[in-house]
Amino acid sequence: MAVSYNALAQSLARSSCFIPKPYSFRDTKLRSRSNVVFACNDNKNIALQAKVDNLLDRIKWDDKGLAVAIAQNVDTGAVLMQGFVNREALSTTISSRKATFFSRSRSTLWTKGETSNNFINILDVYVDCDRDSIIYLGTPDGPTCHTGEETCYYTSVFDQLNNDEASGNKLALTTLYSLESIISKRKEESTVPQEGKPSWTRRLLTDDALLCSKIRYFVGYLYN
Amino acid sequence: MAVSYNALAQSLARSSCFIPKPYSFRDTKLRSRSNVVFACNDNKNIALQAKVDNLLDRIKWDDKGLAVAIAQNVDTGAVLMQGFVNREALSTTISSRKATFFSRSRSTLWTKGETSNNFINILDVYVDCDRDSIIYLGTPDGPTCHTGEETCYYTSVFDQLNNDEASGNKLALTTLYSLESIISKRKEESTVPQEGKPSWTRRLLTDDALLCSKIRYFVGYLYN
DSSP states (O other): OOOOHHHHHHHHHHHHHHHTOOOOOOSSSSSOOTTTTTTOSSSSHHHHHHHHHHHHHHHHOOTSSEEEEEEETTTTEEEEEEEEEEHHHHHHHHHHBBOOEEETTTTEETTTTTSSSOOEEEEEEETTTTSSSEEEEEESSSOOSSTTTTTOOEEEHHHHHHHHGTSSSSOOOOOOHHHHHHHHHHHHHHTTTOOOOHHHHHEEEEEEHHHHHHHHHHTTTTTT | OOOOHHHHHHHHHTTTTOOOOOBOOOOSSOOTSSSSOOOOHHHHHHHHHHHHHHHHHHSOOOOSEEEEEEEEEEHHHHHHHEEOOHHHHHHHHHHHOOEEEEETTTTTEEEEETSSSEEEEEEEEEEESSSSSSEEEESSSSOSTTOOOSEEEEEEEHHHHHHHHGTSOOOOOHHHHHHHHHHHHHHHHTTTTOOOSSOHHHHHHHHHHHHHHHHHHTTTTOOO
C-alpha cells in the first residue's frame, strides 16, 4: 500500500512540492562559516551559500549550539529516529542530502548510514515555528534502527503497562499503516490450512477476483 | 481521505493495536514518587503505579532531567510539535491521556490545549531504543500550532533556499497527504469557469460518475 515518493514525484513536481532543486556540492579544503562549501563556481552558488548561512543564523541553537532533528519517512510518516544537530550537521544535511547529526557523546558529526549504508535520503527539511526543532523528511535505504527495526520507536509504553511480555514488538505506525500491518498478518494466517467454513476476511484474502469485485462494488459508494 | 483512529478502532482492537486500556485517575493530595497518583483503591492500580514508576526509572533523562517528546497525529502521520518532558510531564501524559510537556523557559508543566482547548489526545506513547526520546501518538482536537497551522512545521528549508517568497506556507506532509492536498487544490480550481476543452483531471474532478467508473476500472489491475 505504501505510496512511494519516487512514484509520485512526477505529479508532485507540477506543484513544486517536495522537489527541492539539487545543489552542486564538492568536498574541498575551503571552509565557509558553516564549514560546508557549495561549489562556488558561479554567482548562483555564492548566493545559495549566503542563503544557507542566513538560514543557519536564524535557527535558535540551544546553550550547547544544538537543535532537535527528527527523521521522518516521507512515504509512511513513520518517525525513524531523533537526534541533535549543530550548525555544521544541518548544513551538511542540506548540501549532501543525507541525514546528518551531531553526536553529543562523541562530539562529532555523523551521517546516518555511514557504517550500515542505510542512509536517509533527504527530500526536504522543515523548521518549526520556534525555529529550534527540525524535521528531516526523507526515504531510508533500509532499517534505521541499529537493532534492525524499521524505526527506533518499537517500544509501546501502554503495551508495557498492560502486559510486559507484549512490549518491544510493535512499531509506532499511523492508522493506515497499522491497518495494512494487520491485513498482512491476516493474509499470512490465511495460508495455514483450516477446518470448517472460512471467515469472510479469509475468503476475501484468498480469492483475488472476489476481493476486486467487492472493491469495485464499494467504490460506487464513494460519491453517493 | 484521512483514515481516522476512531473509525478503525474497533477493527484494530481485535489485534490489540493502539488500544491501551484506560486507567483510573483522580486528582488527590497524595503524591507518589512520580507525582501522579492513580486511584489506588485496589491492588491492580497499585501494581500499575509501580509499573509506571519502573518505566519512568528506565528513561535516560539528560543532565537537566529531560527527554525529547514528539507529538504525532496517528491518522495523518504529521509531526505536530516537539517539546521536552521531565518525569512528571511524562507521568501526567500517561495518566491523563493529554499530551503534557515541561516548559524549559517557565520551568513548569504545561498541557497542550490548556489555554486553546486544542488538546492532543494520547492513544499510545513510544520510547526509542536509547530510551531518551518519546513519541506521543494521538489525535489533536484542533490546530496544534499557536499560529493556527495544523502543525508547527510549516517552513520548508528547500523552499526558502529556492525561493524566499514561497516559504512559510507548506506543511511537512507525507506523500499520500501531499497528493491529497494537491488534488484538493485542483478541485478548488476546477470550480473556476474555464474556456476551451477541460483537462482530463478537471473532467474527473467535476464528474463523479466518470471518476467512479475509472476507479472501478483500475481496481481490476490491483491483482493483475
